[in-house]
Each structure stands twice: as C-alpha cells, then as structure tokens.
Amino acid sequence: MDLRRLYRDMLVARRIDEEAIAMQRQGALPSYAPSKGQEAAQVGSAAALDLSRDFAFPTYRDLGAAVAMGVDLVGYLSTHLGTWHGGLYDPVASRFAPFNAVVGGPVTHAVGWAMGAKLDGTGGAAITYFGDGASSQGDVHEAMNFAGVYRLPVVFFCQNNGWAISVPTARQVAGGSVAKRAEGYGIEGVRVDGNDVRAVYEATRQALRSGQPVVIEAMTYRMGPHSTSDDPGRYRTLDEERAWAERDPLLKAAAELSRDELDEAEAHAKEVTRQVREGLLALGDRPGEELFDFVYREPTKALLEQKEAWRANG
Amino acid sequence: MAERTARSGRDEEAAASADRMGAEPRKATVFSLQQALNLALQHACEDDDRVLIFGEDVGELGGVFRVTDGLRTKFGTDRVFDTPLAESAIMGMAVGLALAGWRPVPELQFDGFSYPAIDQIVNQVARMHYRSRGTVAMPITLRLPSFGGIRAPEHHSESLETLFAHVPGLKVVSPSSPAEGYHLLRQSIADPDPVIFMEPKSRYWHRESFDPEAPAKTLPAGTSRIVRPGKHATLVAWGAMVARCVETAELAAEDGVELEVLDLRWLKPIDADGLAESVGRTRRAVIVHEAPLTAGLGAEVAALITERCFGTLRAPVQRVTGFDVPYPSGALEDEYLPSIDRILTGVQTVLEYRRG
Numbered sequence: 001m002d003l004r005r006l007y008r009d010m011l012v013a014r015r016i017d018e019e020a021i022a023m024q025r026q027g028a029l030p031s032y033a034p035s036k037g038q039e040a041a042q043v044g045s046a047a048a049l050d051l052s053r054d055f056a057f058p059t060y061r062d063l064g065a066a067v068a069m070g071v072d073l074v075g076y077l078s079t080h081l082g083t084w085h086g087g088l089y090d091p092v093a094s095r096f097a098p099f100n101a102v103v104g105g106p107v108t109h110a111v112g113w114a115m116g117a118k119l120d121g122t123g124g125a126a127i128t129y130f131g132d133g134a135s136s137q138g139d140v141h142e143a144m145n146f147a148g149v150y151r152l153p154v155v156f157f158c159q160n161n162g163w164a165i166s167v168p169t170a171r172q173v174a175g176g177s178v179a180k181r182a183e184g185y186g187i188e189g190v191r192v193d194g195n196d197v198r199a200v201y202e203a204t205r206q207a208l209r210s211g212q213p214v215v216i217e218a219m220t221y222r223m224g225p226h227s228t229s230d231d232p233g234r235y236r237t238l239d240e241e242r243a244w245a246e247r248d249p250l251l252k253a254a255a256e257l258s259r260d261e262l263d264e265a266e267a268h269a270k271e272v273t274r275q276v277r278e279g280l281l282a283l284g285d286r287p288g289e290e291l292f293d294f295v296y297r298e299p300t301k302a303l304l305e306q307k308e309a310w311r312a313n314g
Numbered sequence: 315m316a317e318r319t320a321r322s323g324r325d326e327e328a329a330a331s332a333d334r335m336g337a338e339p340r341k342a343t344v345f346s347l348q349q350a351l352n353l354a355l356q357h358a359c360e361d362d363d364r365v366l367i368f369g370e371d372v373g374e375l376g377g378v379f380r381v382t383d384g385l386r387t388k389f390g391t392d393r394v395f396d397t398p399l400a401e402s403a404i405m406g407m408a409v410g411l412a413l414a415g416w417r418p419v420p421e422l423q424f425d426g427f428s429y430p431a432i433d434q435i436v437n438q439v440a441r442m443h444y445r446s447r448g449t450v451a452m453p454i455t456l457r458l459p460s461f462g463g464i465r466a467p468e469h470h471s472e473s474l475e476t477l478f479a480h481v482p483g484l485k486v487v488s489p490s491s492p493a494e495g496y497h498l499l500r501q502s503i504a505d506p507d508p509v510i511f512m513e514p515k516s517r518y519w520h521r522e523s524f525d526p527e528a529p530a531k532t533l534p535a536g537t538s539r540i541v542r543p544g545k546h547a548t549l550v551a552w553g554a555m556v557a558r559c560v561e562t563a564e565l566a567a568e569d570g571v572e573l574e575v576l577d578l579r580w581l582k583p584i585d586a587d588g589l590a591e592s593v594g595r596t597r598r599a600v601i602v603h604e605a606p607l608t609a610g611l612g613a614e615v616a617a618l619i620t621e622r623c624f625g626t627l628r629a630p631v632q633r634v635t636g637f638d639v640p641y642p643s644g645a646l647e648d649e650y651l652p653s654i655d656r657i658l659t660g661v662q663t664v665l666e667y668r669r670g
Binding site: 055088092099108110111115117139143295296298 | 392397398400403405406407408411414415416433434438442443444445446448449450482485506507535536584586587
C-alpha cells in the first residue's frame with residue numbers, strides 16, 4: 001500500500017477532526033468524539049479492506065476508517081450534528097455498518113456477518129472496531145468465543161488508546177493485553193504499533209485474508225478528550241500527553257514523504273474539510289415525518305395514528 | 315379486524331395451496347403445538363433457503379422442547395446449528411446475519427434467558443432498521459418458549475410480552491393453538507421486521523387437527539381472532555390463557571352466560587379495531603394474562619378498549635392476571651396463575667356492576 005495514500009487519508013481525518021471540534025466550539029455541532037492520535041490505526045486497518053467483499057463494524061470514534069473506506073463524510077458526521085443517530089450514509093453500499101454508540105455490542109454483529117459471508121462463500125471478512133474499554137464487555141468475550149468455535153473470518157481490531165474516558169488500561173484490562181486473550185479462544189492474537197500506519201495495514205491485511213478469526217491490538221493514544229464534554233486534565237498528565245505527541249502517527253508517516261507529497265496531501269485535506277464543513281452546515285434538519293418512518297418496514301396502524309396526531313398538532 | 319372462525323373461500327385456499335409436493339390437498343392431521351411449530355420451521359426452511367435456525371441445543375438434540383427436532387438432519391449443519399451458551403451473542407449474531415442478507419430464526423431456550431440478550435434485542439435488533447433509515451432490514455424471528463404452568467425451575471416461566479411490546483421496532487406474537495402456531499410462525503418468519511415469537515410452553519403438547527398444506531392464509535401482524543362468540547362479555551387473552559378462557563366460557567354457558575373469547579395473538583401491533591368491535595357488542599371486557607398485574611399488557615388493552623368503547627361500556631374493564639410477585643415455585647404456581655374461578659369472579663364483577 002502506497003504510504004502517500006495512507007498519509008492523505010490520515011491527514012483528511014486529522015483536519016476534519018480539528019474542524020469538527022472547532023464547529024462544536026462555535027455551537028454548530030452539539031458534540032463530537034475526537035479521533036486525534038488514532039489515525040494510523042483507523043486508516044491503516046480500513047485501507048486493508050477489500051470493499052468488494054469485506055465489511056466494517058465501527059464504533060463512534062472511527063472517522064479515519066470512514067475516510068479510508070470512502071464513506072460519505074457528511075453523512076458520517078451528521079450523527080454528531082444530531083441529524084440522525086446512525087448517520088446519513090448508506091451502510092450497505094459503504095460496507096460500513098450504521099454508526100453505533102453501544103460499547104462492545106456491535107462486535108457480535110461482525111461474527112454474524114462473517115458467518116453469513118462464509119455460508120455464501122464470498123471470501124469476505126468482517127472487521128470490528130472496539131477499544132480497551134469495550135474489551136471489558138461480555139459481548140466482546142462472547143463474540144471472540146463464537147468466532148473461535150465456528151472459525152469465522154473476523155478481525156477483532158482493538159484500538160488500545162490508553163484511556164476509557166478516565167480509566168487507564170492498567171485498571172481496565174486485567175493481564176494487560178487484549179491480544180493475549182485471543183489464545184484462550186484458540187485464535188491468533190497480535191499486537192502492533194498502532195501509530196505505525198504501514199504496520200497496521202500489513203497486520204490487518206494478513207488477518208483479513210487468513211479466513212480465520214484474529215485479534216489485533218493496535219497500541220495507540222487518544223490525544224484528545226473522550227468527547228467535547230470531557231476534560232482529560234482531571235485524570236492524566238500533560239507530560240504523558242507530550243510524550244505521546246512526539247509519537248504522533250502523522251509525524252511518523254510524514255517523515256518518509258517529500259515536501260511536495262506533504263503539500264499535496266495538505267491541499268487535498270483542506271479541500272475535503274471545506275466540502276465537509278459546507279455540507280454539514282447546509283444539511284438542515286430532517287423532515288419531521290421521519291420521526292415515524294423507519295420504525296418498521298411498513299408502519300403499524302398505531303404509528304400512523306400517532307403520526308397523524310403529530311401532524312394535526314403541527 | 316378480528317378474523318371470524320367461519321371463513322369464506324376455504325375451498326379456493328385449499329386448491330391454491332395444493333402445490334407443495336404436487337399432491338392433492340392433504341387431509342387434516344392431528345398435531346401438537348410442538349409438532350406444528352416444527353413443521354412450520356421445516357416449511358420455512360424449504361421455502362426460503364436464507365432461513366437459518368440456531369440456538370442452544372437446537373441441533374442434535376432438537377431443542378429442549380424438540381421444536382427443532384430433525385431439522386438439522388433435513389437441512390444440514392450450515393442452516394440448523396447449535397451455538398455456545400451465550401444469549402447476547404446469539405442475538406448479536408442474528409443482527410450480523412440479517413445484515414448479510416440472511417433470515418435468522420434464533421431460539422433462546424427459555425423466557426428468563428432472554429434477559430442477558432436484552433441489550434442486543436432492544437438496542438440493536440429493534441433499532442437497526444430505524445438507525446439505518448430503512449436501509450438495513452432485520453427479518454429476525456426470536457423463538458422464545460414462554461409463560462408458566464409446567465412446574466419449572468426459576469427463570470423458566472416468565473411472561474415478558476409487556477417488556478418487548480414496549481420497545482419500538484419489535485413485533486410480538488403468541489400462538490394459542492397448533493394451527494395458530496403453524497401459521498403465525500410462518501407469518502413471523504416471512505415478516506420483514508423483528509418478531510418476538512412467544513411459545514406457550516404449557517401448550518406444547520396440546521393437540522389439534524388441522525391441515526397445514528391447505529390454507530395459504532396468513533395471520534398478519536395486528537390481527538386477532540374470535541375463538542368463541544358470545545354476547546355478555548368479552549374475555550381477552552393470548553397464549554395459554556386462551557384455552558383457559560374457553561374452558562371458563564363453557565362453564566359460564568351452563569349458567570346461560572355467553573362469553574366471547576378473543577385471542578389477541580399479536581401483542582404488538584395490537585388489533586385495537588378488533589377489540590373495539592367485540593367489546594362494542596358485548597359492552598363488557600375481562601382481560602386475562604399470566605404476567606403480573608401492574609403495568610402488564612392488560613393495562614394497555616384496557617386503555618385501548620376505554621378509548622374506543624367508553625360510551626358503550628357497562629362496567630369498568632377488569633383484569634385477571636398473575637400477581638405482582640416473582641414467578642413462584644411449582645407448589646404455588648396454581649395460586650399465581652389466573653384460574654377459572656378467578657376469571658369467573660372477574661366476569662361476575664363486570665356483569666353485576668351498577669353505576670353509582
């Protein structure tokens with residue numbers, strides 16, 4: 001994989017991340033979950049997907065994966081705008097499951113999807129994103145066990161970013177490693193430098209094409225707050241943040257690129273960010289009818305009556 | 315509207331459905347509910363090769379109630395398979411399979427075992443279609459052996475219809491007989507939305523004669539059924555309580571009281587029009603369910619009846635239900651469940667009620 005492409009996507013994610021925080025500060029975006037610092041883990045893993053047959057199950061902090069997979073970014077960020085919980089992008093066409101705010105639960109979906117793909121003989125694999133915090137959830141354990149029992153093509157991609165809001169990995173992950181847990185399920189577990197985009201890409205590509213379940217623990221760092229409502233100053237030191245800033249995944253990748261390549265990437269990121277900002281500001285609210293429209297394939301009589309009552313009071 | 319027991323067009327339906335195996339319409343056969351459900355699963359698998367059946371012990375064993383008996387042999391381990399013992403992952407896997415274009419029919423072994431899967435059922439199964447703005451369908455039928463009456467250990471006799479009916483995005487149904495079981499399960503599996511299919515386990519061995527090949531009929535979501543016509547009051551029930559209400563009505567008839575028994579069957583969406591039609595005629599209603607009284611589905615049914623029939627009601631709607639206690643041990647089960655005597659007392663209350 002061309003490092004220039006990976007860097008471009010990482011930089012797009014970084015610049016949109018900055019823009020989203022700015023928009024939140026300006027009151028244009030109600031809340032946001034920054035992904036700064038995790039771009040290599042997200043872009044490197046998602047770039048390894050074969051979009052003709054693989055499928056990704058993201059968390060609420062996977063902007064970099066959305067960028068690398070070519071997901072409609074206005075649609076992706078619309079969830080933070082408060083437009084629609086699952087986002088406005090097409091999850092099926094994007095090969096990117098609806099934005100999901102449940103921690104751990106969606107990991108089991110990847111197992112089901114992978115079983116479906118295996119039954120269909122597509123050769124496709126699922127990748128499921130989760131964090132060190134989510135690794136404590138029973139669903140993650142259940143999912144790994146199921147994948148181990150059925151030998152399903154699932155990549156359990158853990159971004160160990162050091163912090164689950166305010167709780168550090170040391171007080172979250174007994175034994176200290178999510179990857180090591182894989183052995184207990186009879187599946188492969190690897191730990192990679194999550195800030196090395198090429199290492200992440202290579203590990204993920206191998207895992208996806210192995211046809212087997214694999215746990216990848218990408219060691220990275222959430223350089224920003226958990227969300228725009230969070231205050232990391234209450235639970236971690238500036239020294240720690242400075243130390244990780246020196247290991248910024250973009251700096252690491254940029255060191256191998258030419259000035260022209262970096263400038264080109266910067267111009268590209270600036271343009272994409274401008275388009276996303278304009279797209280978000282132009283989006284507007286959804287029609288009120290949509291409150292009722294997607295609960296069932298066909299609305300029930302009771303829902304139609306409620307919709308009518310809502311309309312009558314409008 | 316409530317479907318009448320006397321149906322027209324029966325012959326047409328029979329002729330139209332003589333297709334399976336290219337044979338003449340078979341004669342009615344006696345089935346237990348367990349056998350009828352088994353047949354429905356078999357036919358669903360035959361008709362749609364995207365149907366998958368999975369859960370704890372549903373393969374080799376055929377399920378603890380044998381509802382999936384023989385299906386693994388017929389359809390293979392790809393389509394009928396055992397899962398590890400983890401209810402949340404079973405339902406999470408169903409979400410992923412649906413996303414991949416399959417039609418999952420998971421079983422959770424007992425009602426009380428669905429609690430560990432509530433997050434998946436409520437936050438994922440019920441919401442994925444909404445969350446994805448209709449781009450991802452969740453045609454999942456969760457088979458859930460339900461309700462009490464079999465002297466079971468703790469957590470094996472729960473009535474969870476209110477819990478599930480309260481969740482937007484879910485449909486909830488409970489059959490009361492083998493024929494109903496067959497058709498409602500076929501309908502549920504064909505439904506494009508997630509359906510919680512609550513099987514009354516105390517009725518698994520109840521037998522009835524019907525011809526599953528003959529009717530091409532479906533029992534669409536939101537329909538109810540009048541099991542026994544009457545004019546003095548309507549008994550509203552579902553699942554195992556339907557048979558108990560019919561028994562009650564037969565006893566009452568000996569005293570000249572004609573009770574109508576309405577099998578609600580779809581607990582979401584509820585057939586509000588069917589309820590109003592029946593109670594509008596009888597002007598009195600008694601709701602019977604196994605679940606505890608407070609905030610039980612009877613409260614919703616009573617509200618629907620009151621909203622639609624307030625002017626014609628001759629008495630406040632009565633509820634005869636389980637008590638507000640945890641489901642008890644077998645020794646106290648009969649004290650807990652609505653008995654014929656308690657139902658008759660409820661009937662007496664609505665019949666003798668006088669204003670002011």
